[in-house]
Amino acid sequence: MSKEILENNLDSFNERLPILNDRDIVNIRSKGRKFASDLGFRNQDQTLIATALSEICRNVIEHAGKGEVIIKSVIIGKKIGISFIVKDNGPGIKNLDRALQFGYTTGRGMGVGLSGTKRIMDEFELETKQGVGTTVTMTKWLNEFEY
Numbered sequence: 799m800s801k802e803i804l805e806n807n808l809d810s811f812n813e814r815l816p817i818l819n820d821r822d823i824v825n826i827r828s829k830g831r832k833f834a835s836d837l838g839f840r841n842q843d844q845t846l847i848a849t850a851l852s853e854i855c856r857n858v859i860e861h862a863g864k865g866e867v868i869i870k871s872v873i874i875g876k877k878i879g880i881s882f883i884v885k886d887n888g889p890g891i892k893n894l895d896r897a898l899q900f901g902y903t904t905g906r907g908m909g910v911g912l913s914g915t916k917r918i919m920d921e922f923e924l925e926t927k928q929g930v931g932t933t934v935t936m937t938k939w940l941n942e943f944e945y
């Protein structure tokens with residue numbers, strides 16, 4: 799998608815969705831993939847982006863109970879990207895450094911969600927406070943030749 803078309807359609811690239819159950823994750827995953835496809839990400843990147851998004855949303859269900867996600871496009875200067883803000887009011891993450899390590903889990907997972915997602919996305923920020931909640935903000939940029 800060209801930058802001009804995107805700038806004129808910014809409203810259609812901003813959606814807020816609740817994260818309450820597994821069905822929501824499936825829906826969010828396919829919405830994220832569609833957004834990525836509309837923006838011009840190639841197939842392989844669409845899959846990676848959808849995986850990153852669903853991992854972080856699955857963490858909300860598994861470790862915080864419920865939350866919400868904003869899926870949107872971002873334009874900064876010449877750059878176009880897809881951005882996700884995933885928010886919950888759960889228990890927060892006690893030891894963030896460890897949580898970000900490959901293989902660390904406090905649950906029954908493989909402990910690869912956060913570390914894998916960080917590797918997939920170009921920008922990854924995690925804010926967490928015990929008893930208050932967790933917010934993950936992440937962005938993947940399109941390569942310039944893709945638009």
Ligand SMILES: Nc1ncnc2c1ncn2[C@@H]1O[C@H](COP(=O)(O)OP(=O)(O)OP(=O)(O)O)[C@@H](O)[C@H]1O
Nearest residue numbers: 857861890897903904905907908909910911912932
């Ligand atoms: N939203 C969250 N709220 C509270 N704790 C979280 C949240 N997301 C992650 N964590 C903590 O960080 C740890 C690491 O998360 P990560 O996604 O890497 O692994 P996992 O969810 O345990 O397993 P996997 O994602 O491989 O199934 C979790 O075990 C959990 O303790």
Ligand SMILES: [Mg+2]
Nearest residue numbers: 857907911912
């Ligand atoms: Mg996980």
